[in-house]
Amino acid sequence: MTTPAMDASLTLVAQSHARQMALCEDLEAIADGLPGNVNHQLCLHLARVVCPTIAAAHEVEERVLFPAVQTLSATLPDLDNTIERLRWEHFEDMSFAEELHDALLSIGRGEPKMTAEAAGYMLRGFFESVRRHVAFEREMLSPLMQLALRKAG
Numbered sequence: 001m002t003t004p005a006m007d008a009s010l011t012l013v014a015q016s017h018a019r020q021m022a023l024c025e026d027l028e029a030i031a032d033g034l035p036g037n038v039n040h041q042l043c044l045h046l047a048r049v050v051c052p053t054i055a056a057a058h059e060v061e062e063r064v065l066f067p068a069v070q071t072l073s074a075t076l077p078d079l080d081n082t083i084e085r086l087r088w089e090h091f092e093d094m095s096f097a098e099e100l101h102d103a104l105l106s107i108g109r110g111e112p113k114m115t116a117e118a119a120g121y122m123l124r125g126f127f128e129s130v131r132r133h134v135a136f137e138r139e140m141l142s143p144l145m146q147l148a149l150r151k152a153g
């Protein structure tokens, strides 16, 4: 049994994960198209949205997901370390997103500042890291959040 407030929180987190996964798909399309088949408009669009999308997702997760899950840390003692690690991953992904913004902008303008190999490596490094992170939060933290909200409700 869930209340509308619980459902709203769970939906917010699910949307934040879905937006990050959609961003990863678009970034993968760019990486796959390098060097000769790049959608420049998509590149410029992604340059604009990569940082705001990641920042907004982290804001929701740190405001809604992490505090809800942390209410279970009395029964799951390693949880605090897990949350700390996820916060650090947010920090790293955000720094990475800023670098990606610059790279996408230069590729989108047709004036790449790095080789296609380096750009592909950078893009893949980012979206693989974000996918792993989101998969963990989806598979482990979201169910724990549901459990925590039921317990509290």
Ligand SMILES: [Fe+2]
Pocket (backbone or CB within 6 Å): 058, 061, 086, 090, 133, 134, 137
């Ligand atoms: Fe996250």
